[in-house]
Amino acid sequence: MKFRTFAMFVGPSVFLMLLFIAAPLISVFLQSFQITQPVLEVQEVETCTPGFVTQTCTTETKTVPVLDDAGNIVTTTEWVGFLSYARVLQFDRVGEAIAAGNWGEILTIDFWKALRFTLTFTLVTLPFVIGVGLVIAVVVNNLTKSLKGPVIFISLLPFIITPVIGALSIRWLFYGDGIVTVWLEALMNTDLSIAANGWAVEFLMMFYRVWHVAPFAFVIFYAGLQTVNQDTLESAIIDGASRWDRMRYVVIPHLMPLIVFITLIHLMDAYRAFEEVVGFSSQAQRITLQWLTYDFLVPDDAGNRAISRASASAMLTMIGIIIILLPPLRRTWREHKGG
Amino acid sequence: MMIRNLLLAGAATLAMAAAAQADCAFENAQEVTMLSAGFEAWKSVSEAMAECGNVNAELDQEFRQKQPAAFAANPSLYQLGGVSNGTITPLLAEGTIRPLDDLIAKYGENLSPNQLIKVDGQTMAIAMMVNTQHLMYRTDIFEELGIDVPSTYDEVLAAAAKIQEAGVVEYPVGATMKSGWNLAQDFNNMFLGYGGSFVNADSTPSVNTEAGMKALETMQALTAYMDPEYLVSDSTYVQQQFQQGKIAMANLWASRGAAMDDPNESEVVGKVGSASAPLAMAGGAPATTLWWDGIVVAANISDEEADNAFRVAMEGLDTDMVTANNADAIWLVQGYQPNDMAQGAIATATASPPPAAYPSTSQMGLMHTALGNELPAFFTGERSAEATLEAIEAAYTTAAQEAGILE
Numbered sequence A: 001m002k003f004r005t006f007a008m009f010v011g012p013s014v015f016l017m018l019l020f021i022a023a024p025l026i027s028v029f030l031q032s033f034q035i036t037q038p039v040l041e042v043q044e045v046e047t048c049t050p051g052f053v054t055q056t057c058t059t060e061t062k063t064v065p066v067l068d069d070a071g072n073i074v075t076t077t078e079w080v081g082f083l084s085y086a087r088v089l090q091f092d093r094v095g096e097a098i099a100a101g102n103w104g105e106i107l108t109i110d111f112w113k114a115l116r117f118t119l120t121f122t123l124v125t126l127p128f129v130i131g132v133g134l135v136i137a138v139v140v141n142n143l144t145k146s147l148k149g150p151v152i153f154i155s156l157l158p159f160i161i162t163p164v165i166g167a168l169s170i171r172w173l174f175y176g177d178g179i180v181t182v183w184l185e186a187l188m189n190t191d192l193s194i195a196a197n198g199w200a201v202e203f204l205m206m207f208y209r210v211w212h213v214a215p216f217a218f219v220i221f222y223a224g225l226q227t228v229n230q231d232t233l234e235s236a237i238i239d240g241a242s243r244w245d246r247m248r249y250v251v252i253p254h255l256m257p258l259i260v261f262i263t264l265i266h267l268m269d270a271y272r273a274f275e276e277v278v279g280f281s282s283q284a285q286r287i288t289l290q291w292l293t294y295d296f297l298v299p300d301d302a303g304n305r306a307i308s309r310a311s312a313s314a315m316l317t318m319i320g321i322i323i324i325l326l327p328p329l330r331r332t333w334r335e336h337k338g339g
Numbered sequence B: 001m002m003i004r005n006l007l008l009a010g011a012a013t014l015a016m017a018a019a020a021q022a023d024c025a026f027e028n029a030q031e032v033t034m035l036s037a038g039f040e041a042w043k044s045v046s047e048a049m050a051e052c053g054n055v056n057a058e059l060d061q062e063f064r065q066k067q068p069a070a071f072a073a074n075p076s077l078y079q080l081g082g083v084s085n086g087t088i089t090p091l092l093a094e095g096t097i098r099p100l101d102d103l104i105a106k107y108g109e110n111l112s113p114n115q116l117i118k119v120d121g122q123t124m125a126i127a128m129m130v131n132t133q134h135l136m137y138r139t140d141i142f143e144e145l146g147i148d149v150p151s152t153y154d155e156v157l158a159a160a161a162k163i164q165e166a167g168v169v170e171y172p173v174g175a176t177m178k179s180g181w182n183l184a185q186d187f188n189n190m191f192l193g194y195g196g197s198f199v200n201a202d203s204t205p206s207v208n209t210e211a212g213m214k215a216l217e218t219m220q221a222l223t224a225y226m227d228p229e230y231l232v233s234d235s236t237y238v239q240q241q242f243q244q245g246k247i248a249m250a251n252l253w254a255s256r257g258a259a260m261d262d263p264n265e266s267e268v269v270g271k272v273g274s275a276s277a278p279l280a281m282a283g284g285a286p287a288t289t290l291w292w293d294g295i296v297v298a299a300n301i302s303d304e305e306a307d308n309a310f311r312v313a314m315e316g317l318d319t320d321m322v323t324a325n326n327a328d329a330i331w332l333v334q335g336y337q338p339n340d341m342a343q344g345a346i347a348t349a350t351a352s353p354p355p356a357a358y359p360s361t362s363q364m365g366l367m368h369t370a371l372g373n374e375l376p377a378f379f380t381g382e383r384s385a386e387a388t389l390e391a392i393e394a395a396y397t398t399a400a401q402e403a404g405i406l407e
Helices: A003-031 A083-089 A091-099 A103-108 A110-141 A145-160 A163-174 A179-188 A198-225 A230-238 A243-271 A275-279 A289-297 A307-338 B002-019 B040-050 B063-072 B088-093 B101-107 B139-144 B153-166 B181-193 B210-223 B235-243 B254-260 B303-316 B319-324 B340-349 B362-379 B385-403
Strands: A034-038 A040-050 A055-065 A075-079 B032-036 B055-059 B080-084 B116-119 B122-138 B171-174 B247-253 B272-275 B290-297
Touching: A003 A034, A003 A307, A034 A307, A034 B385, A040 B116, A040 B290, A055 B088, A055 B362, A083 A091, A083 A307, A083 B385, A091 A103, A103 A110, A103 B385, A110 A145, A110 A198, A110 A243, A110 A289, A110 A307, A145 A198, A163 A179, A163 A198, A163 A275, A198 A243, A198 A275, A230 A243, A243 A307, A289 A307, A307 B385, B032 B040, B032 B063, B032 B303, B040 B055, B040 B122, B040 B254, B040 B290, B040 B303, B040 B319, B063 B080, B063 B088, B080 B088, B080 B303, B088 B122, B088 B362, B101 B122, B101 B303, B122 B139, B122 B254, B122 B340, B139 B272, B153 B171, B153 B210, B153 B247, B171 B235, B181 B210, B181 B362, B210 B362, B210 B385, B235 B247, B235 B254, B247 B254, B254 B272, B254 B340, B272 B340, B290 B303, B362 B385
Parallel strands: B032 B055, B032 B080, B171 B247
Antiparallel strands: A034 A075, A040 A055, B080 B290, B116 B122, B122 B247, B122 B272, B122 B290
16 A cells, blocks of 8 residues: 555544544643642631521631632642642552551552452453353354344343443342342342442442453454364364364464453453442442542532542553553564564 | 433423423513422422423433533523532632622512522522421331430430331331432531531641541441441432331431322321431530522523523522422422421421531532542441541542642
């Protein structure tokens, strides 16, 4: 392909990526080192609260932002170095916990609590997503033609359902007097409170993620299975290889690039888990890094947002993804060079 | 949550289209837009406004996150806003709502002085109702077991123990303790009940005090009588627990009272009574906060639009609306007849000493968030009371430094 043709095809995409991905990223990067504050002044303000008959008025000193002539808040922006990162990471409290020999205390600090859960969540769901996806793909591949269509459709449903709806439907099965909880209670003759138990909530969140993402792995593997060399399989049968041997020595090596691909995608997605926290209202028990960033950004009743800490938290999440992607990427790179 | 809001908003818009121009003093030709919370009282008000035609009201329980940005836009995305004494803070601070005195002189002949929310002499909002968390209890259960209506939290605990022993309901007590805003508000009630104050004069935090410790102790004692899943329990959850006969008492929002007697939803119609919010300590104020809900008009719209929107809003806040929806709230509008369910809120607000109004300050917003984030670790047992209060103060201090309130 001529360079000119190549550039004309790729140009628009590169431009949009610069505009909508690179530019915001740079902006977030810069904001994580800045703090923008309104200029505040203290005023005596009289405010009245209605009662049933008359009002009660109180004069309080309030901190209010200064407005300029156009009615906008006057703000100052300062470069603060790594201050916001330090406020997110809270190394001082980590240090105190370690000095006191109280390691569990570290996991009550938001960032570390979120990191612990996010890593567990990502790494535990990964083998299940690949395993379940592979099993469905092999089973579907061995079905008779007439059954394949309907089974593929049903297997894909969890992936098609809107994530929040999927999470809510599992939540409703288990939380409070959910159907499954009632069954389990009858079966084991005890009183269960799933949402009150952090580990149960954590398990449900992982279960939901595997249920939701396995169909994606299934589709990819199913496509891969169509290209397995039939001659190799047949010669393996003639050599007396069992079903398991054929799977292990022919099919899985053939699917290896796809397994690496799904691993990459899943690590990236799971590390940014967010809808599970919302769907399962797990804020009290388990939070993810992405949710932490969101929580910094949400304004409180008085309209305050922690934009600088949110930016720092977003950058830390991105660094985390890069680190977690390094091993599979290096593997791909080595194979690429070796091949 | 989101889906329900969308459905609510959709349903409200449809209802409005149907009821348009039924009973309004004038025919509204311009579009009027409003963003407010989604509970019953707002549905009634927005439906009454819609009778004038061309009203587009969005009722959204997540309104507090949308409102500041929507009103800061120029022109503002909504002409009218439904606020409470908590959520008016950013609008006031950013100057995105307008003084209403001229408009009141023109159209506000039916407003009582009690409804005018004045900030430094200017009327910035029109209050339509007051709201507070007070005790709701199952009259039939209390009568059957011969328990007096509790007036302090010690009595609440004693009553809960008796009810649990009798085994008449699944859990004796319900509470709005969903982690985040609700849990923080529950702490606020108890903390103020023990005479605490959230920040010192110099904006430094002061929750790591005796009042803070006692508030946590009492809250934890109460959780022993609750559904163990209380950390996901918001107002709607507690309301449903009542409606399904699962709990015997709760300190719940007055605005939820009408739902107890809704025969379409409730199995306990006529069996839920109301009383003043219990005292946390003898001689103190009831352990709760006073709130008002009302209407504001955006600053970033033309005077003509503001004039028209205010006129429509007044139609929504008229006596006809209150007569038709008397049970939905403790209305401040003329023509309101307090019913049985309102007695609890009235007893709470007229108590001596009276409970504090929720402080609408920037510091309180930061404190509320810090409380909402740090309290759950105490209730899940990961952290002691003392460490939790320390963590709250640390979180508040960091946020206040970032917001420029503390050095």
